[in-house]
Amino acid sequence: MSLSTEQVRRIATLARIELSAAEAEATRGKLNGIFGLIEQMQAVDTTGVEPMSHPQDVAQRLRPDVATEPDRRDAFQRIAPQTEAGLYLVPKVIE
Amino acid sequence: MINASLTELRAALDAGKISSVELATLFLDRIERLDPSLNAFITVDRDGALEAARAADARLAAGDAGPLTGIPLAHKDVFCTEGVLTTCGSKMLANFVSPYDAHVVSLLKAAGAVSLGKTNMDEFAMGSSNENSHFGPAKNPWDTTRIPGGSSGGSAAAVAARLVPIATGTDTGGSVRQPAALTGVTGIKPTYGVVSRYGMIAYASSLDQGGAFGASAADCAQLLTAMAGFDPRDSTSLERPAEDYSRELAAPAAGRPLAGLRIGLPKEFFGAGMADDVRAAVEAALDEYRALGATTVDVSLPNAQLAIPAYYVIAPAEASSNLSRFDGVRYGHRAAEYRDLAEMYSKSRAEGFGAEVKRRILVGTYVLSHGYYDAYYLQAQKLRRLIAQDFQAALAGCDIIAGPTSPTTAWAIGEKSDDPVQMYLSDIYTIAVNLAGLPGLSHPCGFGAGELPVGLQLVGDYFSEARLLNAAHRFQQASDWHLRRPAIAA
Numbered sequence: 001m002s003l004s005t006e007q008v009r010r011i012a013t014l015a016r017i018e019l020s021a022a023e024a025e026a027t028r029g030k031l032n033g034i035f036g037l038i039e040q041m042q043a044v045d046t047t048g049v050e051p052m053s054h055p056q057d058v059a060q061r062l063r064p065d066v067a068t069e070p071d072r073r074d075a076f077q078r079i080a081p082q083t084e085a086g087l088y089l090v091p092k093v094i095e
Numbered sequence: 096m097i098n099a100s101l102t103e104l105r106a107a108l109d110a111g112k113i114s115s116v117e118l119a120t121l122f123l124d125r126i127e128r129l130d131p132s133l134n135a136f137i138t139v140d141r142d143g144a145l146e147a148a149r150a151a152d153a154r155l156a157a158g159d160a161g162p163l164t165g166i167p168l169a170h171k172d173v174f175c176t177e178g179v180l181t182t183c184g185s186k187m188l189a190n191f192v193s194p195y196d197a198h199v200v201s202l203l204k205a206a207g208a209v210s211l212g213k214t215n216m217d218e219f220a221m222g223s224s225n226e227n228s229h230f231g232p233a234k235n236p237w238d239t240t241r242i243p244g245g246s247s248g249g250s251a252a253a254v255a256a257r258l259v260p261i262a263t264g265t266d267t268g269g270s271v272r273q274p275a276a277l278t279g280v281t282g283i284k285p286t287y288g289v290v291s292r293y294g295m296i297a298y299a300s301s302l303d304q305g306g307a308f309g310a311s312a313a314d315c316a317q318l319l320t321a322m323a324g325f326d327p328r329d330s331t332s333l334e335r336p337a338e339d340y341s342r343e344l345a346a347p348a349a350g351r352p353l354a355g356l357r358i359g360l361p362k363e364f365f366g367a368g369m370a371d372d373v374r375a376a377v378e379a380a381l382d383e384y385r386a387l388g389a390t391t392v393d394v395s396l397p398n399a400q401l402a403i404p405a406y407y408v409i410a411p412a413e414a415s416s417n418l419s420r421f422d423g424v425r426y427g428h429r430a431a432e433y434r435d436l437a438e439m440y441s442k443s444r445a446e447g448f449g450a451e452v453k454r455r456i457l458v459g460t461y462v463l464s465h466g467y468y469d470a471y472y473l474q475a476q477k478l479r480r481l482i483a484q485d486f487q488a489a490l491a492g493c494d495i496i497a498g499p500t501s502p503t504t505a506w507a508i509g510e511k512s513d514d515p516v517q518m519y520l521s522d523i524y525t526i527a528v529n530l531a532g533l534p535g536l537s538h539p540c541g542f543g544a545g546e547l548p549v550g551l552q553l554v555g556d557y558f559s560e561a562r563l564l565n566a567a568h569r570f571q572q573a574s575d576w577h578l579r580r581p582a583i584a585a
Contacts, residue, residue, distance in 0.1 A: 012457060013441075014464065015444075015460040016437070017445050017457070018445035031457060033515060033516045034407060034519075035458075037403065037516050038404045040401065041401060041471075041474050044398075044401060044478060044481075046477035046481070051473055051476035052476050052477075052483060053301060054301060054331060055288070055483065055532020056532065058288075058333070061334075072194065076194055076425070078194070079194060079425075080425050080426060081424070081426075081427075088424050090436050090439065091433065091434075092436075093436050
């Protein structure tokens with residue numbers, strides 16, 4: 001498998017990371033090296049093997065449906081780039 | 096005092112031979128003097144440390160001291176610390192003063208331990224050399240032209256240079272054990288789920304696990320005991336009774352304290368990839384284990400070579416999801432100029448993340464994208480099952496598994512930094528342990544060429560931390576590799 005520069009740019013768009021043309025080309029070489037390593041996986045027949053997502057195979061815990069978190073909005077918004085009246089500000093999305 | 100064990104520090108504090116403030120000052124002054132040449136710390140919190148030390152002294156005076164009250168330590172900068180800069184080694188979080196404490200941080204605060212600061216690390220814990228830090232690489236105290244390992248390189252270097260007696264770390268693919276090996280200290284990663292991930296900035300959530308660094312297995316056991324325990328705020332935290340990981344260490348030293356212990360040697364960990372000087376030190380250490388009464392048996396982990404490919408699908412996939420939270424909206428870096436929301440995201444992330452973090456996000460985004468999920472993420476999770484089953488089969492014939500922690504000693508800064516694949520291969524012996532979720536430990540076992548430390552890795556079955564620590568402790572009672580110090584710590 002070998003990624004094209006166009007594919008790299010598409011992945012970067014999906015990942016919301018701006019890449020210049022020069023960066024995309026340099027990144028392509030490195031990513032293809034990494035995928036060369038990863039492709040070794042494909043030679044293994046894993047028919048019938050159950051995927052493993054957690055070492056202990058534990059079930060998700062349930063808890064009573066009660067609020068446990070205190071209101072710390074001011075502390076959390078103090079570190080935000082831009083807030084106003086308790087809201088996070090971002091560029092206008094809807095014209 | 097600089098080279099004292101935790102037991103000795105405890106005795107000195109309890110006897111009033113030194114106060115916690117004096118002890119903290121001693122180590123803070125060392126950091127001030129020596130860290131400019133090591134870069135092991137991103138943040139030194141002198142004021143916070145002295146305040147915590149005064150509180151510890153008050154507890155000592157009131158007869159309310161626990162095992163770690165008044166003991167200085169440092170946290171890897173992946174752990175959120177309320178009111179203290181928490182960067183995760185990234186420009187993205189270079190301005191992030193956490194509004195809350197990680198569970199591990201609150202436990203150690205409650206125990207009265209005194210945090211001196213936050214240690215250097217590969218950005219978002221992605222790396223094996225500490226060269227991916229936005230704040231410059233930490234240096235190996237044994238040779239400052241070399242890497243200390245990663246990603247918890249700053250914690251390992253700080254303990255090795257005795258800038259602090261103990262330190263926390265995290266281990267996703269070897270990030271406690273490998274830097275411990277390369278800097279000549281002891282480090283343990285417990286069973287996945289033993290240490291809470293709450294407030295530990297996430298990289299690959301199904302693999303990330305907190306761990307402990309110290310000069311000895313005995314020091315690591317004390318720190319791990321204080322860090323571990325069930326936490327309802329981490330959905331993968333295991334509900335188990337608290338353990339005293341030091342419980343087996345008090346038994347008096349006997350001639351053959353490890354009699355009956357069967358050590359499995361996986362043939363895949365003793366193949367061609369291991370450097371000759373590492374092999375010589377590891378073989379000598381195994382002879383010492385036999386002299387202590389252990390027997391060795393050959394075992395096999397037939398799918399071991401698939402661990403790195405599987406890891407470099409699972410970890411980037413989970414990272415691409417975890418790191419989507421860094422969008423320049425709620426915290427962290429926001430680009431100065433942008434035309435619209437999409438550009439604000441993509442510029443903030445392009446500016447805030449370093450090259451390796453971007454690569455892993457891109458790999459993860461690709462393997463999770465439509466049409467590729469089964470071929471990559473699902474296949475990797477199936478291989479993960481095979482690897483975990485290999486360990487169970489091997490552990491049916493032995494009590495613990497031993498081998499090298501790292502195929503080489505510490506390499507020169509810059510030597511592998513332009514070749515991600517070469518860097519990834521340096522974790523060949525540690526990654527499979529994370530995929531299986533097993534506990535692993537590395538302890539110093541000798542020196543290779545150029546007087547660089549070599550580590551021996553011990554791996555056990557789930558929840559066998561106390562057994563691993565006891566085996567390493569008995570080795571350390573009979574040898575002095577863990578007492579060797581780099582010239583900088585003399």
